[in-house]
Amino acid sequence: MTDRLWRLRRWPRVFALIVLGVVVALGMAPLDWWFIAVPAWAAVLCVLITAPGLRPALWSALLIGLGYFGFTLRWLVDPFLVDAAAWGWAAPLAVSLMALRESLFWVAGTLVARLIAPRHLSALVLSLTLAEALRGYLFTGFPWALIGHVLIPTPWAQLAAFGGPHLLTLLTLTVAAGLVWMAQRRWTGAIPLIAAVAVAPLLIPGPDPVDPAAPVIRIVQPNAPQDQKWDPNQNLIFFQRMIAYTQAAPRPALIVWPETAVPDLLDYAQPELEQISEAAQGTPVVTGINRSQNGLYYNSLILLGRMGQVEQTYDKAHLVPFGEYTPFGELLKQFGVHGIATSEGGGFAKGAVPQPLIDLPGVGKARALICYEGIFAEEITTPERPRLLMMITNDAWFGKGAGPTQHLMQARLRAIEQGLPMVRSANTGISAMIDARGRIKAMIPLDRAGYVDAPLPVARAATPYVRWGDWPVMILVLLGMIATALHNRRMRHELR
Numbered sequence: 001m002t003d004r005l006w007r008l009r010r011w012p013r014v015f016a017l018i019v020l021g022v023v024v025a026l027g028m029a030p031l032d033w034w035f036i037a038v039p040a041w042a043a044v045l046c047v048l049i050t051a052p053g054l055r056p057a058l059w060s061a062l063l064i065g066l067g068y069f070g071f072t073l074r075w076l077v078d079p080f081l082v083d084a085a086a087w088g089w090a091a092p093l094a095v096s097l098m099a100l101r102e103s104l105f106w107v108a109g110t111l112v113a114r115l116i117a118p119r120h121l122s123a124l125v126l127s128l129t130l131a132e133a134l135r136g137y138l139f140t141g142f143p144w145a146l147i148g149h150v151l152i153p154t155p156w157a158q159l160a161a162f163g164g165p166h167l168l169t170l171l172t173l174t175v176a177a178g179l180v181w182m183a184q185r186r187w188t189g190a191i192p193l194i195a196a197v198a199v200a201p202l203l204i205p206g207p208d209p210v211d212p213a214a215p216v217i218r219i220v221q222p223n224a225p226q227d228q229k230w231d232p233n234q235n236l237i238f239f240q241r242m243i244a245y246t247q248a249a250p251r252p253a254l255i256v257w258p259e260t261a262v263p264d265l266l267d268y269a270q271p272e273l274e275q276i277s278e279a280a281q282g283t284p285v286v287t288g289i290n291r292s293q294n295g296l297y298y299n300s301l302i303l304l305g306r307m308g309q310v311e312q313t314y315d316k317a318h319l320v321p322f323g324e325y326t327p328f329g330e331l332l333k334q335f336g337v338h339g340i341a342t343s344e345g346g347g348f349a350k351g352a353v354p355q356p357l358i359d360l361p362g363v364g365k366a367r368a369l370i371c372y373e374g375i376f377a378e379e380i381t382t383p384e385r386p387r388l389l390m391m392i393t394n395d396a397w398f399g400k401g402a403g404p405t406q407h408l409m410q411a412r413l414r415a416i417e418q419g420l421p422m423v424r425s426a427n428t429g430i431s432a433m434i435d436a437r438g439r440i441k442a443m444i445p446l447d448r449a450g451y452v453d454a455p456l457p458v459a460r461a462a463t464p465y466v467r468w469g470d471w472p473v474m475i476l477v478l479l480g481m482i483a484t485a486l487h488n489r490r491m492r493h494e495l496r
Contacts, residue, residue, distance in 0.1 A: 021067020027150035065103025075403030215253035266291035273308030315351025419460035
């Protein structure tokens with residue numbers, strides 16, 4: 001197959017490589033065609049390992065990445081279409097630049113593999129796994145659509161409790177490499193595939209233990225489109241909708257509203273907060289709201305008690321670059337560029353790290369997460385073990401296609417990694433109660449207003465990932481790369 005690829009003329013070959021990247025992306029939500037994506041990854045590895053030289057290999061990695069990320073991140077168009085007249089022109093540019101940025105990590109991984117052990121599949125598997133991990137850390141990080149996310153709908157997702165998302169990436173690429181070896185009639189390549197198939201039934205989680213005393217939590221979803229959310233003529237409709245859901249009987253133990261559900265700044269929202277408390281009739285309410293302090297603005301979550309009293313506050317700590325703040329805004333201010341610095345109201349300020357858990361009366365302590373924060377697996381663990389994860393989000397920015405479903409899948413993975421249930425309240429969807437094995441126990445679909453009452457699933461004991469994080473997988477990858485490089489050096493020496 002690869003021989004035919006390299007015999008193609010330039011532009012047909014470029015097209016074929018981009019299409020291969022799109023085929024690999026079919027494994028991501030909302031399609032979840034992992035059974036197509038894993039064999040497609042075998043084709044990707046085969047292309048990169050058989051490329052006739054370093055330059056073709058790097059160009060191939062770039063083009064495959066552009067196809068993959070361009071298709072997976074297509075939802076990035078939607079935020080620019082909220083005000084299409086002003087920002088619609090920037091949508092293709094944003095998707096293209098993000099696809100290029102993420103693809104360069106794959107190029108770097110391919111380069112490292114070629115340098116330490118040219119044409120060795122094991123080197124490519126390990127270096128791409130490392131490159132994917134670095135995507136979550138460098139330049140503020142963006143671990144979206146990681147290679148291992150293709151396994152979230154499968155039983156193998158449970159392995160994330162041991163090694164997080166990067167263990168899933170390593171498994172995906174190892175099985176794909178095994179398929180390549182089998183195609184080359186190297187039958188030892190069947191070992192990863194046989195092992196993965198054999199272990200799958202053992203990973204299927206059993207039913208949750210029944211807890212008759214489990215607190216019932218109400219998750220509220222107002223279904224406010226982003227282009228109407230801040231419209232003074234519309235936001236009162238959405239607010240009253242949530243008030244009605246909050247008033248409904250029977251009374252739950254906790255009510256959770258989504259991100260920025262209250263349309264006013266906390267400083268001026270006391271009438272709305274008192275109205276929420278009155279509707280809740282003594283039930284604690286968690287809601288998203290913006291607040292200001294010392295001239296800075298924060299994207300926050302608050303716990304409301306009686307009479308609109310704010311019992312606890314959590315400020316979003318990992319902000320969206322260029323969406324919630326401008327990188328280097330404070331530095332540019334020193335050079336006379338004004339209006340984009342956080343201190344001048346040009347974006348949100350980062351919340352403190354760490355912040356206390358939210359103590360929910362009658363429920364337990366919760367690790368609060370606001371939207372974007374939920375994609376960073378390595379940042380979720382806290383010194384004190386919480387009872388649950390609680391995410392509020394405004395996925396209206398992501399449109400009605402791939403974005404909200406991909407965000408939900410990552411929330412499921414966070415629950416598996418932490419061994420904790422997650423309460424997820426989204427503005428337009430998808431709101432859900434997720435158990436500690438990543439299963440959706442109750443949900444409100446995308447683009448629908450409503451609420452759902454669901455008992456809080458039990459929490460598991462702290463997982464190995466909680467204790468050790470990404471370190472075991474990263475150490476394994478680095479040791480594997482060193483061993484592969486030494487083996488390749490020894491083989492080259494013997495051939496001389």
